[in-house]
């Protein structure tokens with residue numbers, strides 16, 4: 779069964795450090811993740827503010843990792859989600875889980891079986907301390 783991490787856990791795991799090379803022939807910098815094998819495309823060393831670039835690389839990488847971490851791929855994962863969870867199913871339809879393991883279209887009383895993979899949008903466990 780898949781664990782669905784919080785955004786904080788994803789941000790903490792995927793921190794970006796600066797890498798650079800400076801020689802006669804090349805002067806480049808790029809970001810490398812400390813939590814996985816991600817590396818950004820290299821950019822020139824001169825004329826680019828690293829602090830700004832680091833934020834942009836981290837935002838890009840964390841958003842990709844966050845979306846991946848929120849993918850619901852199996853019926854078991856879907857069943858494991860707590861009540862009040864909200865998903866977008868494979869067709870982009872939004873549903874909320876209510877009692878008896880039943881999903882309803884948002885704003886309706888129509889029960890519905892989501893098609894996988896789905897993207898987990900909210901999980902009530904995320905707001906627990």
Ligand SMILES: [Zn+2]
Nearest residue numbers: 792811813814
């Ligand atoms: Zn990473």
